[in-house]
Amino acid sequence: MGKDGYLVKGQLGTQEGTTMKLMQNKKTKELVAAKFIPRVQGAGLTKNTEREIVNHRKLVHPNIIRFKEVYMTDLALVIVMEYASGGPLEERIATSGPLAEEDAKKFYKQLVDGMGYCHDQNIFHRDLRMDNILLHGSYFESTLKISNFGYSKSSVLDSMAKTAAVGAPAYTPPELLLLAQRSDGSAYDGAAIDVWASGIILYCMLTGKLPFLDPLEPNAINAKVMQRIVNGRYEFPKDQVKVSPECLDLIAKIFNPKPDLRIKTSEIKRHPWLSGLPLQVEPPPTSLEQSPQTEDDIITVVQRARERRKKAAEATSDAGSTAPQLGLCGLHDMNKF
Numbered sequence: 001m002g003k004d005g006y007l008v009k010g011q012l013g014t015q016e017g018t019t020m021k022l023m024q025n026k027k028t029k030e031l032v033a034a035k036f037i038p039r040v041q042g043a044g045l046t047k048n049t050e051r052e053i054v055n056h057r058k059l060v061h062p063n064i065i066r067f068k069e070v071y072m073t074d075l076a077l078v079i080v081m082e083y084a085s086g087g088p089l090e091e092r093i094a095t096s097g098p099l100a101e102e103d104a105k106k107f108y109k110q111l112v113d114g115m116g117y118c119h120d121q122n123i124f125h126r127d128l129r130m131d132n133i134l135l136h137g138s139y140f141e142s143t144l145k146i147s148n149f150g151y152s153k154s155s156v157l158d159s160m161a162k163t164a165a166v167g168a169p170a171y172t173p174p175e176l177l178l179l180a181q182r183s184d185g186s187a188y189d190g191a192a193i194d195v196w197a198s199g200i201i202l203y204c205m206l207t208g209k210l211p212f213l214d215p216l217e218p219n220a221i222n223a224k225v226m227q228r229i230v231n232g233r234y235e236f237p238k239d240q241v242k243v244s245p246e247c248l249d250l251i252a253k254i255f256n257p258k259p260d261l262r263i264k265t266s267e268i269k270r271h272p273w274l275s276g277l278p279l280q281v282e283p284p285p286t287s288l289e290q291s292p293q294t295e296d297d298i299i300t301v302v303q304r305a306r307e308r309r310k311k312a313a314e315a316t317s318d319a320g321s322t323a324p325q326l327g328l329c330g331l332h333d334m335n336k337f
Contacts, residue, residue, distance in 0.1 A: 063114030086135030110144035124190025128197035192259035199254030232257035
């Protein structure tokens with residue numbers, strides 16, 4: 001469809017050097033979200049962009065934001081995707097406070113369903129966090145949607161699928177902190193990384209706080225915090241938040257500092273805390289509902305955008321321009337979940 005098929009309706013914010021816009025399909029009137037990645041300035045238009053889009057296209061599930069298409073303009077590469085009307089889960093918590101246990105259970109089950117589906121496709125998100133979890137629908141009937149596959153890896157597409165430490169510091173599991181201290185190319189289990197991050201999200205939903213941060217320095221990722229993470233040492237505010245023993249048991253199993261002993265996604269689904277909930281919110285769509293844009297089409301568009309960016313950057317350099325650079329965010333705002 002491309003740029004001529006949409007009307008820009010508003011801004012949805014910025015994220016790591018990119019701009020998110022609300023657009024409307026001119027033909028169907030459907031509202032969509034679009035990520036605009038600058039092509040000339042130093043934003044994230046790299047090989048990772050290609051991987052993000054290819055991975056995202058493969059994922060067709062009710063708890064994952066649906067990829068629709070990618071196209072190129074003179075200034076940006078544009079990724080069009082499903083629009084989640086309820087916004088980020090972190091905004092719900094910031095506005096209305098922590099969730100009741102039953103509400104947290106419903107959302108966490110949907111998170112696990114989407115996460116497990118990714119893992120079944122040999123794709124690991126590697127950057128699950130509160131602001132990458134979106135809600136769609138009315139306030140009381142929201143459906144959880146996983147978004148932002150910029151750090152995702154596929155063991156099928158990538159020969160070194162699980163060796164680079166990425167993601168938000170407050171969500172970093174022990175094995176990644178230990179990996180950062182080594183230079184031997186050690187691999188880690190991408191599924192276990194996602195499970196750990198899902199536990200951070202569950203803890204946030206129930207308490208409104210991050211589990212391993214120092215209450216006296218809530219914005220700092222310091223040596224003390226990293227030691228807590230490495231040891232899997234946290235406290236649940238039982239005097240402030242009342243939850244069932246089954247819920248606390250699941251959180252403890254998720255925060256096992258040894259990834260090989262950490263609870264697996266399949267085991268989470270069978271855990272007593274989630275018993276009684278449906279196996280899936282709704283039947284997953286078939287592969288026929290993938291974007292009609294093929295993987296080869298996507299790679300061609302991204303590579304053309306990257307090549308044009310390179311030429312434009314060379315021309316700018318030759319002209320002696322000092323255009324400002326859009327840098328990637330290294331540390332996420334610790335005031336946000």
